Amino acid sequence: MLPKEIRERYGERYHIVQLHDGIKLVPVDDDPLAALKDEFANIDTPTDTLREEARQAALNEAGQ
Numbered sequence: 080m081l082p083k084e085i086r087e088r089y090g091e092r093y094h095i096v097q098l099h100d101g102i103k104l105v106p107v108d109d110d111p112l113a114a115l116k117d118e119f120a121n122i123d124t125p126t127d128t129l130r131e132e133a134r135q136a137a138l139n140e141a142g143q
Contacts, residue, residue, distance in 0.1 A: 099142050 081095060081102065089095065093104040108114035122129070 098140075 081097075086095065089104055092107055094107055096103040096105055119129075
């Protein structure tokens, strides 16, 4: 379990991802919805495909 002090210190600015060998702090954008809209503005790929690609990327990053 991550100590409360660390969660409180970084929890607002970072998404805390637990990995098999530690943790990763992923910065949270000031406006996450706007960041996602910008990121995917020109994407023509179906949502199901994007979801599966994101799932596979997360599993790969987690080392599974």
